Amino acid sequence: xxxxxTGGLDAEVHSVFSVGALIGDxxxxxxxxxxxxxxxxxxxxxYVYTDKAxxxxxxxxxxxxxxxxxxxxxxxxxxxxxxxxxxxxxGGHNVDYDYRMMSRQxxxxxxxxxxxxxxxxxxxxxxxxxxxTGHDNVKSxxxxxxxxxxxxxxxxxxxxxxxxxxxxxxxxxxxVLHRFRRVFDNPEFAEALTNG
Numbered sequence: 001x002x003x004x005x006t007g008g009l010d011a012e013v014h015s016v017f018s019v020g021a022l023i024g025d026x027x028x029x030x031x032x033x034x035x036x037x038x039x040x041x042x043x044x045x046x047y048v049y050t051d052k053a054x055x056x057x058x059x060x061x062x063x064x065x066x067x068x069x070x071x072x073x074x075x076x077x078x079x080x081x082x083x084x085x086x087x088x089x090x091g092g093h094n095v096d097y098d099y100r101m102m103s104r105q106x107x108x109x110x111x112x113x114x115x116x117x118x119x120x121x122x123x124x125x126x127x128x129x130x131x132x133t134g135h136d137n138v139k140s141x142x143x144x145x146x147x148x149x150x151x152x153x154x155x156x157x158x159x160x161x162x163x164x165x166x167x168x169x170x171x172x173x174x175x176v177l178h179r180f181r182r183v184f185d186n187p188e189f190a191e192a193l194t195n196g
Contacts, residue, residue, distance in 0.1 A: 001170040001174045002022070002090065002091075002095075002098060002166075002170055003019075003092055003169040004016050004018065004019050004020075004097075004098045004102060005017045005057040005059060005166050006049075007048050007053050008052075014053070014101075014105075015047045015048050015105060016106055017039055017047070017059045018036065018165070019036070020166030020170045021078055021167075022081075022170050022174060023082075024174050024178075029178040034170070035077050035081060035167075036165075036166055037068060037073070038059065038067045039064055039068050039105075039106070040069055040070050040071075041065065041068075047064065049061065058164070075107060078102070088121065089119065089122065089123050090119055090122050092169075092170065093143075093144045093173040094124065094126045095122050095123070095126075102114060125176050125180075128180055132180075144169060147172075153179060155168070155175070158171050
């Protein structure tokens with residue numbers, strides 16, 4: 001799972017302020033490894049953002065610049081987690097957005113090139129929420145917290161109500177998908193899908 005906190009919605013323009021990622025086992029719910037880092041650009045003046053985006057995640061350009069890792073260091077940490085962690089599927093909440101942001105702002109490649117380097121296999125919790133609620137209008141920003149609450153998932157071991165922090169959102173998404181995985185952990189269901 002991974003998540004980004006950004007300066008806005010346009011992957012071609014807006015900066016990535018932080019990245020959070022983890023490797024976990026969806027069957028057991030065990031988190032095997034994780035990292036989170038602010039993204040340090042060459043200068044505090046290089047951050048492109050909207051005031052609304054900074055208001056949502058609370059990371060200022062100054063904080064990201066002073067406390068962050070360089071683009072290259074984030075590339076190295078993310079790649080190491082992916083390639084050495086044994087990952088097979090990339091996931092997240094509204095993960096296509098994060099794919100675009102990582103592709104353009106961290107790796108400076110197209111989304112297709114990013115997928116070719118990592119994987120085209122994605123697991124996105126947002127459409128799962130929409131499927132289970134029957135509502136196509138579930139909003140990305142609020143639905144992760146709503147799903148955690150509705151599924152009675154305990155997040156207190158990682159803080160309370162830290163949504164819009166990249167690692168916290170990655171962990172919440174992982175736990176939601178683990179819970180859904182358990183819903184489908186039915187031998188007859190698996191047999192029917194596997195063997196038709």
